Amino acid sequence: MPDAVVTKGLRKTYGKLNAVADLDLAVHEGEIYGLIGPNGSGKTTTVKILCGLLRPDGGEVQVLGDQPGSSTVRPLIGYMPQDLAIYPDLKVRQNLDFFGRLYGLGGDKLRAREKALLRMVALEGREDSLVSTLSGGMKHRLSLACSMIHGPRLLFLDEPTVGVDPELRFSFWQYLRKLKEGGLTALITTHYMDEAGRCDRVGLIREGRLIAEGTPKELRDSAGCESLEDAFLVFSKRDAK
C-alpha cells in the first residue's frame, strides 16, 4: 500500500530561519504517526505544508498520492489546528453543520454523521448548547469532531493536547485508537514525550530535520534508554555532533 504522506528534502524558510530543512518523511496508511519535537522545531510548519496552507520552498511532497492542497486531496483530509478552531458564538450542532457543509455534506447523511460523532466525543445532549458555555474539555472534543465530520482518510492533528488535563488526554487517545481501528491514518504533532509512546511510529524532529524515526520501542532500544524523553536527548546530542 502506498504511503499516505511522503516528503523528500522538504524545505521552508522564513527569512533566514530554516523552519523545515530537508525533511524526509513517510507516513504509512492506517498508522498513527507522531511527529515529536520541541517548540519551534518545525512541526506546525510541516503540518501546514501537508494541509496545503503553506507553500514549501523546495523538495517533494505528496499527500494521498497527490499535491497537498489539490482539489482531490482536500476532501480526504481532516485538520485540527493548534487553536480550537471552532465558533464560540455558534451552538455545538451549528459548528458541525458548518464544517460538514464545507465538505458538501447535507441532509440525512450529515445528521447521521453528527449523531455518531457527538456520541463518540461524549457531547450527546449538548447539541444546542452555545460553544462559549462548554468546558475546555468539551470544546476540545468538539474541535476533534469538527475535523472528523466528513470522515477523512487522513487526519492532521497539530498539538491537540496542549493545555489539556491528563484525564482528557487519556480519553482523547482512546478516540484516536478507535478511529484508527476504523482505518484512519493520523499524523499528530506533540512535544509531550509520553504521548509519543502511544503512536505506532514516531519521527523525532529537531531544527526542521528528522533526526530519528521508528516505533517507540525501536527508538528506545536504539538510544539504549528507558524512556522516549531520554532517547530524544540522546538523538539530539548525536545530531548536534
Place this chain on the structure above:
Amino acid sequence: MNRAIVIAVNILRQIRNDRRTVGMIVVTPILVMVLFGYAFAGEPHDLKLKVANEDVGGASFQTIEGPVITLSLNLGRSMVDSIDSSTFAVTSTDSLESVKQTISDGEAWGGLYVPRNFTQHFVTRGFQIANQATIMSNGTIYHLNLTQLRGMPTDQAYMTAPIDNSNTQVGSLIARKMQEAFNSMIALLPLNLSFSGVIHTDFIYGSNAKFIDYFAPGIMSFVITIITIMLTIVSIVRERTNGTMERILASPARPHEVVLGYMISFSLISILQSCLLLGSAILLFNMTIQGSVVFAIAFVVLYAIGVQGLGTLLSTVARNEFQAIQLVPLVFVPFILLGGIFWPVEAMPTFIRPLSAVIPLTYAAEGLRSIMIKGWGPMEIWRDLVALFVFALVMILAGFVVTKKRASG
C-alpha cells in the same frame, strides 16, 4: 505610590513596544486636527454658477420738457460683475431654460437669469415706488410725466436665481451671495433706487429641504461604512486568531468562495441597516424620499460590498482584534471629514479635494443624496455608480488576492 509608578511604566513600555499603537497615538490626533482644520476651513468656493444675462441695458423716459432722456446703464451686466468671483465659478449661457437645465442636470449649483428689459423695467419700477418725478441729465433737471411713468411696464424688473437646494447650506449661501451682489450693484448706481424682492429664487431641487434631508444620506452611508468595516475586520481577524480560517482554507472551500460568503452576508446586513436607517429617517424626522427606495437600498448595498472588501484588506494589517479596532479611526476620520457628509466638498481647499475624490463615501453620499432629494435614477447618477462599482470590483479582487495568499502561504 511606587507600585503605581511601576504599573504606569509597565503600561508605557508595552505601548512603546507595539509600533501600531504608538502610530495610533501619534498619527490620529494630527490627522484629526489637520483634516478638521481643512475640511471646515471656510465657505464653499468655486461653486458652479450658470448665468444668462439677456439685459440689453438703457432706460429711456419721456420728460415734460420734451426730450427723451436715456440713462446709459446695463444693470444686468453690473449685477453679473458684482457676483463674488471667489465663491462662484461663473459660466454664461443664453436663456432661463438653459440655466435651469444645467442645474437640473447637476452641472451647476445655481444660476442667474436677467431678462431682456431688466434695466428699463427696474429703473421704471424704482421711480414708480419712489414716486420720483425728476431726472438730471447733463446738469439739467428734467421732469417726468408721472401718469405716463405709472403706465410703463415693469414685469421684467425681476431676476431669477434657480438654485439646487439639495444641499441646504449651498442653497442658502447662493441666495445670500446673490442678494449681496445685488446690494453692491445698487450701491454703485447714480440713482437712489431700491426695492426688495428683485431676485426670485427658484429651487430646482429640495424646495422644502431641511438640513436633515442634506445630511441623512451622508449619515446613512457613513453608518454603513463604519459598521461594515468594523464587522468585517473583527470577523476576519477572529476567524484568523481562533484558527477557523485555517480550518476553512484546508477544506475544499476556495478563497473566492470565502470572499463571496463574506460579501453575501454583509450585503444582507447592509440591506437591513438601510431599511432601518431609511425607516427611522422617514418616521422620526419626516424625511421625504423623492427617488426609488429600492434603488436607494441597492445603491447602498453596492457601496457596502466595496466597504466590506476594504475591511478584508485592512484585516491583513491587524494581528488581533485590538489592533483591528485601532484601525477604525484611520478610516473613520478621513471618511467623515472629507466625504462631504456635513459640509460640501466645494468648501474644502482645492489642494485637499483630490483626497475627497478618492474616498468612496463621497460618491455614496452624493449618489444617495441625488436619489433621495432629487429623485434621480441610475442614468443621472451614473458617475457615482461607476465610481462605486470600480471601488467594489477593486476591493473584491484585493480581498480575493489576500485570501488566496493566506490560503497558499
